Amino acid sequence: MFSYDSFAEKFTTNPQLKLSLIVSGPIPHGQQNYYRDLKEDFTNFLKELPKEYKSRVLLGFLFSEFDKNEFKKKYKKPLNIEQLYDVASLILLPSQTEGRGLPIIEAAACGTPIFCRQYEPREVYDQVIGRHLDESLRLNVLEFKGSKVPKLLAEKICDHVFYPQNRMVDVTHNRSVINKRYSIESLEKNMRYILERMCLQLDALGSEDNTQVVTLLKEYKKSVDFENEDLNAILNKKTRHYLPGYGRLSFMLYLKSLIDPSFFRVEEQLVKGKVMRYARMMENDIPDLVNTNLQQIHKYYNAIDDIFKYVDGEISTRHDHALTYRHRNKKSFAYQAFTYQEVTGLVNMIYNDIFKPQHLADLTLAPQFFADWELALFQLTNSKYLGIDDRKILTTNLKKNVPKGYFPDDTLNMS
Numbered sequence: 001m002f003s004y005d006s007f008a009e010k011f012t013t014n015p016q017l018k019l020s021l022i023v024s025g026p027i028p029h030g031q032q033n034y035y036r037d038l039k040e041d042f043t044n045f046l047k048e049l050p051k052e053y054k055s056r057v058l059l060g061f062l063f064s065e066f067d068k069n070e071f072k073k074k075y076k077k078p079l080n081i082e083q084l085y086d087v088a089s090l091i092l093l094p095s096q097t098e099g100r101g102l103p104i105i106e107a108a109a110c111g112t113p114i115f116c117r118q119y120e121p122r123e124v125y126d127q128v129i130g131r132h133l134d135e136s137l138r139l140n141v142l143e144f145k146g147s148k149v150p151k152l153l154a155e156k157i158c159d160h161v162f163y164p165q166n167r168m169v170d171v172t173h174n175r176s177v178i179n180k181r182y183s184i185e186s187l188e189k190n191m192r193y194i195l196e197r198m199c200l201q202l203d204a205l206g207s208e209d210n211t212q213v214v215t216l217l218k219e220y221k222k223s224v225d226f227e228n229e230d231l232n233a234i235l236n237k238k239t240r241h242y243l244p245g246y247g248r249l250s251f252m253l254y255l256k257s258l259i260d261p262s263f264f265r266v267e268e269q270l271v272k273g274k275v276m277r278y279a280r281m282m283e284n285d286i287p288d289l290v291n292t293n294l295q296q297i298h299k300y301y302n303a304i305d306d307i308f309k310y311v312d313g314e315i316s317t318r319h320d321h322a323l324t325y326r327h328r329n330k331k332s333f334a335y336q337a338f339t340y341q342e343v344t345g346l347v348n349m350i351y352n353d354i355f356k357p358q359h360l361a362d363l364t365l366a367p368q369f370f371a372d373w374e375l376a377l378f379q380l381t382n383s384k385y386l387g388i389d390d391r392k393i394l395t396t397n398l399k400k401n402v403p404k405g406y407f408p409d410d411t412l413n414m415s
Contacts, residue, residue: 002049004154010162011053018056021092024084026064085110089161095119101128104141105182108174113160113167114141130177139177140170200298210306216349217310217334224342230403249343250336271340272308278344279304282351300354304347310334 001007011017021042027035042059049057062084065071072078085091091107093116101124107114119125130138142160144153160167180186235242247255249271253264283297312334335343351357398404 007158020058022060024062085112088112090115104128108139109178111171116143118143118145139174204302209310213303213306220346220349233403275343279347303350307335
């Protein structure tokens with residue numbers, strides 16, 4: 001901060017000012033070397049300061065003494081964490097990683113400005129700040145990334161420290177946010193919500209197959225396995241085994257187990273997580289679900305979970321590549337006959353069967369492409385020039401009386 005003119009000027013023109021850095025927390029086990037490095041860095045920092053500043057910059061360690069009974073018994077009115085935050089001009093949280101980030105919450109509750117790094121895990125930091133919430137429920141903090149503090153942020157820090165009256169809007173806002181998100185009433189509401197969801201989840205457990213999922217899965221499999229003369233003309237299935245472009249899950253799991261005998265278990269969990277993420281995207285992004293009751297939402301998620309439990313038979317031959325990571329059974333899980341993309345289609349069927357959405361997008365409306373070849377080229381590529389231009393060959397092949405396959409994607413693929 002002393003490298004910024006506005007801060008240095010205030011410190012120079014007000015000789016009674018002191019900069020006290022208080023480290024309130026304990027030294028974790030195994031971090032003694034870090035503690036010594038911190039003191040050494042501070043000593044070196046003092047050496048670089050102008051002579052008139054050295055006696056006015058202080059460093060102190062509390063080692064969380066105010067939490068210990070020995071400290072509390074030693075004084076009639078011992079210092080507590082709330083009083084420490086009240087007298088502080090600024091709360092610093094420069095940690096690269098945090099389990100939660102309680103100092104941010106504590107500082108906001110006390111009305112003290114917060115200067116913090118966007119620590120990892122980033123998801124935890126965003127949850128504490130409230131990135132996923134409306135602005136009225138989001139904490140206002142002075143934050144930075146990496147190891148350098150931008151000049152504009154340094155100026156804001158100076159303003160917060162030297163002109164506290166200018167930050168009363170943020171103080172009031174943060175206290176309001178804490179009362180709404182972390183009060184006893186709010187915590188009780190959240191705990192009730194969590195326990196209710198756990199109850200709904202556990203009530204769905206059982207040894208019987210989910211008849212709704214089984215019925216939809218069999219119906220969906222008929223659509224996926226559909227064949228006709230045009231498909232057979234493209235695919236020679238008499239002498240070759242057809243594998244979809246992305247690979248059936250059973251094949252991909254087997255392939256991964258050849259590389260690492262234990263990895264098929266990780267792969268199974270990864271696939272399940274991706275499908276659940278897709279299911280959640282469906283639930284969050286569809287307007288119809290705004291007022292859906294919790295029981296129906298859990299019925300949906302439990303049905304998705306039951307996809308991975310349904311066994312439609314036994315595998316006659318099970319290949320093991322290591323005794324320590326062998327398969328424990330011969331169960332044939334029905335979902336593994338699909339690709340990941342096909343499983344998401346089953347999720348769509350379950351979604352429609354449970355929620356029966358009414359306000360769906362009209363897929364019959366589409367822009368009119370291909371008025372002529374030149375325009376089509378521009379529309380599909382956003383360019384009038386191609387490095388490889390096979391439109392003449394494409395035109396000739398389209399005029400032939402042979403089956404054609406069209407694979408819609410971000411790009412146009414035909415065969």
